[in-house]
Amino acid sequence: MLTDLKENFTHIFEDELIEEINQVGILREVKEGEKLIEIGDYVRSMPLLISGAIKILREDEDGDELLLYFLERGDTCAMTLTCCLGQTKSEIRAIAELDTTLIMIPIQKMEEWTGKYKSWRNFVFQSYHARLTEMLETIDSIAFYNMDERLVKYLQNKQKVTNDSLINSTHQEIAYELHTSRVVVSRLLKKLESMGKIELYRNSIKIISL
Amino acid sequence: MLTDLKENFTHIFEDELIEEINQVGILREVKEGEKLIEIGDYVRSMPLLISGAIKILREDEDGDELLLYFLERGDTCAMTLTCCLGQTKSEIRAIAELDTTLIMIPIQKMEEWTGKYKSWRNFVFQSYHARLTEMLETIDSIAFYNMDERLVKYLQNKQKVTNDSLINSTHQEIAYELHTSRVVVSRLLKKLESMGKIELYRNSIKIISL
């Protein structure tokens, strides 16, 4: 774990903090598709992402989903931060988008380190900022763009996160994450294909140029 | 100013911190409609809201607006926090919704206090949490609800913030903040009126029961 830590966080945290994380952190590996947090869960530890990616989803009372953003290497979950401190329930669902490695930090340490280490404070604030920014982008997408543009953004984002121009999703899955219907997704994907921007296969989409 | 401070923050901050705020904070009064922050501005101080309300708006490249949330008594601007620390530009616009009083804190103090005062840290984290939660509610509204429901939420919210069941807005102004067109707002308001939930006047709307 120490190696992972140093590789990913040595430029961010001072040695002493790295050592502390190494002491108390618990390494956790999750498989693609595995659920990390469910809406309503109490959160007891804070994840540092070493590798892989986690998707963060919001849900309404009917069970309809919406993809908010992805967490990647070096990220932490801002929601978790405040849930820990405020003892509130999770507002979101977190699912591994890829096989993912994380270090779990007990929440008591969070408070302690925030007083003790400037680098930790900066990290926490930067995380908040990054997440707020991503939330704003999500809001921009749903408020200012039509579904065709949102779909393109979605595909681009997915390609970036998975680092793979072949996206292994069904139209139905995409529809869930964009909170629309399968028929709409199929329709718009077909249009993108006819423009030569993607190629459609069963269970997967190849991105040519978006 | 000390009186204001004690009235609003004495349960949150320890005496020593109240004293420090009193030393370095600058009292500022803004009139309804006055702009506090524009998108792209660099932010050099952090506001503590004593009274009144501030609306936070997002804008797309075409200049279309969207109301994100209101800041009220006891709140601070989470965006500002990270903008200060990260030296980044503002992503949002802030306009006084009512006549408002705030205390402006120089950003250097922020970093200092975060290390020094636990109560300050908690306040900052709680602010982040509150703002993230409000952003989630905004996302819920635009992603999961139709315009008629969003309009009702908007009116309810406005009533709560201004503490007045008479809303002094034109249909056009509401349309801007919900990012839709005036005709749509007029249409839906008329429907609400015919249901007996509101009464429509020129430049104002009276809320009966929503």
Added chain:
DNA sequence: ATTTATCTGTAACTTTTGTTACTGCCAAGT
């Protein structure tokens, strides 16, 4: 009092998105 600008109401229409229904297709499992 008359003009002017702004606000609201409404009709008619277009576009976008969502829904229903049915088809053929492919792949896994028997």
Added chain:
DNA sequence: ACTTGGCAGTAACAAAAGTTACAGATAAAT
């Protein structure tokens, strides 16, 4: 080989939201 279930394509339609246009009402300005 054949059945079965999930996936994708498409048409036809419905609903929601956005657009254009215009008329009447009201308030402000001259």
